[in-house]
Amino acid sequence: MTTNSDNSSNQMERLTTCPVCLDKFRSPKLLPCMHTFCLTPCLTNLVDPRARSLRCPECRRDHLIPAGEFISFL
Numbered sequence: 658m659t660t661n662s663d664n665s666s667n668q669m670e671r672l673t674t675c676p677v678c679l680d681k682f683r684s685p686k687l688l689p690c691m692h693t694f695c696l697t698p699c700l701t702n703l704v705d706p707r708a709r710s711l712r713c714p715e716c717r718r719d720h721l722i723p724a725g726e727f728i729s730f731l
Contacts, residue, residue, distance in 0.1 A: 675699055677714055690718045 675682050676692075677699040684696035692715045694700050704711050709722045 688713055688718075689720055690716050692716060 673681055675685075675695045677694050680695070682693065682695055685693050686696045686700055687693050688711070690713050692713050694714065699714075700711065703714065704722070709724070711720045711722060712718070713720065
């Protein structure tokens, strides 16, 4: 039987785990689509430098990175 503390613990772990690397968040970054991932290496490895965009690994929404704002976007 699952207790409330088990459910809370599982929910907290799910909220603090990056869905790309499956580790605890390291420098978490919230995308405009409201999905969160580790900044490095998870998001930085997904940037398309030619298109200056990033596709969310969860919802597949494309996010354009404004010129000169790569660091602030990520």
